Amino acid sequence: MTRVAFADAIDEVVAERMASDPRIVIFGEDIQLIRRNLYARFGARRVRNAPISEAAFLGAAVGAAMAGLRPVVEIMMADFLTVAVDALANHAAKLETFSGGTWRAPLVVRVACGGGYGDAGQHEQSLWGWLAHIPGLAVVVPSNPADAAGLMRMALDHDGPIIFMEHKLLSEIWLESLGRGGRTTVAFDVPAAGARAERLPREWIPPGTAAVLRAGTDLTLVSLGVGVHRALEAAEELERQGVSAGVIDLRSVSPLDMECLREHVARTGRVVVIDEDYLGFGLSGEIAARLLESGIRPRFARVATDGTIPYARHLEIEALPNTARILDACHQLLET
């Protein structure tokens, strides 16, 4: 049996749902070639090429969702959301409250995110914490094809706006076009278990449910997306060093599965958040605050992207959370 690639896993779920639900329409720049398999099956009306006008077509996606469609709108990269975020932050996110609960915009925003292939900081941002700051937006970040399928299933049933983020190191079509470009002379640290899967589950993943990938008694590593694989690597190394580290894959940034986090962190008393989004005023802080709020006062460290992501590969590797940095953080935490 062939193994299923990350983006194909998502496309399959989308196709399956498009087949039964005529309300699902897809659009985005270059989408007819990027999602060519969907295009070949569903045609130009339901897989629409958009002009380079993110503000217009993301805004239109919100309007379309309000008027009965279920758009899956693609913004090529999270970085480009900056030119269109009004549609999400001031419109999609606020509709339910402003309308007194009478109107919602069921909208999936599919976005490539993340770095690790040398494209620099205007093309490698993650921004999930930035998006989750806005009340009313759901944000999910799968770390493997099975979860990607399960989360897309959930997203297509979600009754409000949800951002579905696809890490470029996991999504072959993006990595190929942006990083490799047909070359055999470049290498990327692609987590094999993240990029391909043996088979896909038929279930959805309920909103805000993390996955416990590894139990651990000494400390808890919390991450999402590619960071999960770096965390797993670190945990294996720690095991060799006699330290038992658990690994939690958040999968969903908003809502956050605090129950899961509390349970594990309460046990280990030590937590390291590994976040490819920016360090400050984001996900890692939120986890700290919620733990403290629930009376858990752990030893805490975080490994995140601190500053603009630089271009050169050796600088980029240092800027993004990597296994060495995670191990450092763990060791420091274990000493205290």
Added chain:
Amino acid sequence: MTRVAFADAIDEVVAERMASDPRIVIFGEDIQLIRRNLYARFGARRVRNAPISEAAFLGAAVGAAMAGLRPVVEIMMADFLTVAVDALANHAAKLETFSGGTWRAPLVVRVACGGGYGDAGQHEQSLWGWLAHIPGLAVVVPSNPADAAGLMRMALDHDGPIIFMEHKLLSEIWLESLGRGGRTTVAFDVPAAGARAERLPREWIPPGTAAVLRAGTDLTLVSLGVGVHRALEAAEELERQGVSAGVIDLRSVSPLDMECLREHVARTGRVVVIDEDYLGFGLSGEIAARLLESGIRPRFARVATDGTIPYARHLEIEALPNTARILDACHQLLET
């Protein structure tokens, strides 16, 4: 002696600096009437009316700053930054890193923010945590005219992009035009000490320095902007109840004065963050994380805006941090 109003305090600093520094240019929508005193002195070339094109003129401000000007660009309200944030997030903020440290954009973005006058959630957002998430942006939020002057002095010397946020309850010109509109039939909870000051200091406020407004031994209230005044009210009430609560006015969101916070929280062991920006993935979380990182593991609570700000005054008052909510949080914290 007449008391100086919040916005006038800022305008005076701007005027003083414009007089000696021809590089300072101001622009924004309706600016010639909003800052009419500056317009009457500096004319239409240096106080420019902008079209309703935030993306263009904020982007132009970044370019102008790169090419030698020191623009003070006004975006009417923080809420409207969503249509123009690319200029800040992908350009101004990243210039220094991307250019290898050789180029900077010294740019002040002056923005009205905050609620409490019944204009609802597309006009009353604070978003300082959202902005501070982006590395490379400085964000300041004065709580009174003296600090407003001191922070504007600093901002005009700052060598990168800095967002200067002006709370509408403190800034008479905004409150009058958006909330009162000439009416005597409406009332707002305007903190007197925030709206007017006896006199203005001539000093600047160094970047990232908080002000300790009240010492306290039982717990520490941390806030900024109008929240500071709510915190002070709460602290006074707590004092009557026999609880000694300190109040710290952050003044700057990015950089954050962690030294000050650490010192105080280490002593009290209890901290309540009062934040008019959204609860999740923002300032309050960041404070939690940084305290934990430095080994302080306090009892922690936060009073912030949770959800889209609703229109009706009674709902709005509940949504924004108010003194009753702060007291509740403090009491709960004191019980643990």
Added chain:
Amino acid sequence: MPADVWALYEAMLRSRLFETEVSQLWGRGLISGEMHLGTGEEAICAGIVSQLHDGDALALDHRATPALLMRGVNPVALLREFLGREDGLCRGHGGHMHLFAPELLAASTGIVGATGPMAAGFALAAQHLRPGCVAVAFFGEGAMNEGAPLEALNLAVVWRLPVVFVCKDNDWSITTHSPSTTGGNLADRARSFGAYTVEIDGTDVSAVYDAAEACLQRARAGAGPSFILARCTHLDGHYLGDTLLAAARQPMRVLGPMALPLARSALQLHGAALRERLDALVDILTRSRRATAAIRQRVDPLDRARQNLLADPVRLNSLESRVAAETRAIVEVALESASGSPQP
């Protein structure tokens, strides 16, 4: 179908009287925040909205009241929304800039320019789910300098969306004379994107009706988007309490307190050349006059529509008293306290 001038006038009058009440309630402090009325825009709204069908959608800006009333939103619920009541249209959560009537596919926004993309989205949904239905976007001439409506025009053209973009051009955006911030002219601008474009006098409800009829027909027939540039005047200025208006009406009261700081600032040592300072002062002092000149010389769309009805004074009189009475009743009912509805 020829315009039913009686029905149009009634719709306009209903809106005018309703907004007059809103103005009173706002003045009494029962409505909070800003209040942007659509007084002066009624002909534009009536000429277009009266031709909408079930399944058509409306994207409205910060002056949404007239269009919503004409579309059939419950006026009591609307007014209660302004009053911030639990039994308001949006349970008090939206207020006058964020009004939502899902069953009518009508939504408003306070973000200038955002109605362009929103209507494009409504139109996309119509294309898929309700063939023959259309979407209409309303916005001001100032909004046409935002990227969003410009991008939306293009999107609508290339996707051939059934949408009518309606630009209500009152020449002013808050205190700015829009021609001073607008390059070229807006009809050319819309046309350059390939949208079918008409320019009309927005105070003439029949002219609006006819233009809209053509545009709506095109849209319903699948011929794509159009753009209506309709000129009008905002009789109550930008919003209630508008300083420019107040300054023109009571110059001493409004300009008086401004004078001293202005003069003091204008006379400071370092600054622009004298000429520039004088220009600025003159501009500040006269801008309110310029802004209100239009209002003084206004053509009130209601007066204009009424002219055509004077031939039947009995019918006119009865219509007017009926609408007035109904409006009073609406206000009375709206102000009644409802159980479980906290009073403002």
Added chain:
Amino acid sequence: MPADVWALYEAMLRSRLFETEVSQLWGRGLISGEMHLGTGEEAICAGIVSQLHDGDALALDHRATPALLMRGVNPVALLREFLGREDGLCRGHGGHMHLFAPELLAASTGIVGATGPMAAGFALAAQHLRPGCVAVAFFGEGAMNEGAPLEALNLAVVWRLPVVFVCKDNDWSITTHSPSTTGGNLADRARSFGAYTVEIDGTDVSAVYDAAEACLQRARAGAGPSFILARCTHLDGHYLGDTLLAAARQPMRVLGPMALPLARSALQLHGAALRERLDALVDILTRSRRATAAIRQRVDPLDRARQNLLADPVRLNSLESRVAAETRAIVEVALESASGSPQP
């Protein structure tokens, strides 16, 4: 001043040979990420950039290399930047989409459309600090559907900014044929904002030079912004490794692996009507041919410029060998390891 065709050709050749080397290095894996070349745009860049003075500014898009070289950026530093070295133009932090030469007031960005506002800002600074100086924005025709350049056009007109907007129209944006996503035509669009607008063949360096001369002169004289629509072809496609190009060159290798999933998907039970599926399939299979047809029928701006120089083969030959040698030397030096410079 008439164009110095020799100097222009030299600048174009220098850029072409440099980018040819870049292409090699990228292929060898020494340059990471995407790589958008400006091959095919050289006449547009040379015709304009050659007329810039000290104090003029440049806002460049994702194809910044030719313009920067022509403006006088150190080519060794530039190449080292691509190599990600500490001694690169931006100390390895920017890479090819984020190139900054502050002393030349030249900056590039990877955000499509962002050069419009940036150049407007540069021009504003020129107005205040360097009268007579100008700013130039480069962007593609696809970018003209973004709000940013449209808003910037308007801003530049109403502020009468000394800026020249240069739209390099290659008819394609990545895999999209731009006319399919663009309403109206772009010259009309720019004109409608009130910008002085010229349309030219961007492969003819003399035509570009003349058009730019007029536009730059207007800007320097305070007559405001202009817009140049210059048609061209990207000889290396959208970026290195462009699938459309590869598919046209090696259809079996590229389309082969796509065929099975495509066919499988197109044959699934539920979906569009057969006709629509066929249209989509044909579109997918032929789009690369359509995209590359332009390249095959290309007018290479270098060939074209060279035609005019053939009359003096000795001078031409010596120029070409000199530039080739200098380029080789640049690459050699750039590849030398520098102390403290980690090798990629």
